[in-house]
Amino acid sequence: MGPGSFAYFPSIDLPAIESRLAEWRAVFPEMGVLALFSEAEKALIPALQALCNDCGLPLCGAIFPQLVYGTDFRSNGLCLLRFDRMPYTALFEVPRQDAIGAAEAADTIAGHIGRHLEDDVPATLFLMLDALLPNIGSLLDELYLRLANRVHYAGANAGSETFQAMPCLFDNQRIIGNGVLAMLLKPHFGAVLEHGYRSEAETxxxxxxxxxxxxxxxxxxxxxxxxxxxxxxxxxxxxxxxxxxxxxxxxxxxxxxxxxxxxxxxxxxxxxxxxxxxxxxxxxxxxxxLDAPQVDSPDTLQTLHGGLSKLSGDPAGKELLLFYCAGRRQHLGAAAAGEELAIFKNLSQASAIAGGLALGEIGDTTLWGYPLFHNATVVSTAWTNPA
Incomplete structure (x- = not known):
């Protein structure tokens, strides 16, 4: 078995990062990297870009208020997630932030994605978006009009928990805000999303x-x-x-x-x-x-685990990508949110879990479902590396 696909660095130690990338590349010469930065380390993105460019490694990534690694939220550091073979990824700016702008951006994104959907391999369009885009729901509507169920849809919002504007999406050359990082994962069977909130109140x-x-x-x-x-x-x-x-x-x-x-x-x-x-x-x-979900109730995490099992088999022993809503963590409290991570890790028996504290999540609870923008959820998917 090759080296694990995830690596967490509590600080931006460039020699250690370079060593890990070299170790990976010796086994996977066509690899690429998804880099998840904590907001505290955002100033060091250009250093990682320069390192990857010097090595000729394709790079994409995003900034989140905190990272998720194992059963912990990490306010510092960097997570590197290895693609054994770099998939199609691209940054798209959304300069016009209304319904017309959403349609124009969807035209551009779908046009590029569609060129990579000429086979029957199951695919997930995983989107990372600037959380301050005000037309995310409209953008998802427009993408579905163009791509329909040719892909599964999943994603998470990046940015600052202060909701102050900042560039938060990047590739080898650029760092942008007001945009979208699109990743077309193949073969891939989608993600599972759940919040556990219930309401019996009047509407x-x-x-x-x-x-x-x-x-x-x-x-x-x-x-x-x-x-x-x-x-x-x-x-x-x-x-x-x-x-x-x-x-x-x-x-x-x-x-x-x-x-x-x-x-x-x-x-x-x-x-x-x-x-x-x-x-x-x-x-x-x-x-x-809405009434808050109770952490001592297993429903939310059982639903998440069951959904993962249906999508891509038993998650035991697999590496999982997971995004946890920042609003959910603030609502439940840091201790209860950490307990959810620990319960899910124990329930799933995943070999590794990595991701971020998200500012909104994308997905649906039905297979081939319509993409919807959510708050307060946990979204997870198997990190698959095709041979």
């Missing part, structure tokens, strides 16, 4: 929205209604001053016709008292306040 319509802003709920100012709902259900008084501290604990669910629930976590209150969420909220969506 109210989002009567006025603008992409990821909720302006009115039930024809009234959104913040006013949100305050009333949280006060009535949880006994908490949310104000403009404490909004960021508390709102992450009281997410909305968008209830869909197929009985699935999309979580939307309010992260900011704008100058007009509209609720700013990560992820679009379609006009007239039916909204409900």
């Amino acid at each position: 109210l319509p989002a009567t006025s929205t603008d992409r990821n802003r909720i302006i009115h709920i039930d024809w009234r100012p959104a913040f006013e209604v949100y305050q009333e709902l949280v006060r009535a259900k949880f006994g908490v008084e949310i104000t403009r001053d404490n909004f960021y501290q508390y709102a992450v604990h009281f997410p909305f669910g968008i209830l869909r016709a197929n009985h699935t629930t999309l979580v939307r976590i309010p992260v900011m209150l704008d100058a007009d008292n509209a609720l700013y969420c990560i992820g679009e909220v379609p006009p007239h969506s039916m909204l409900a306040l």
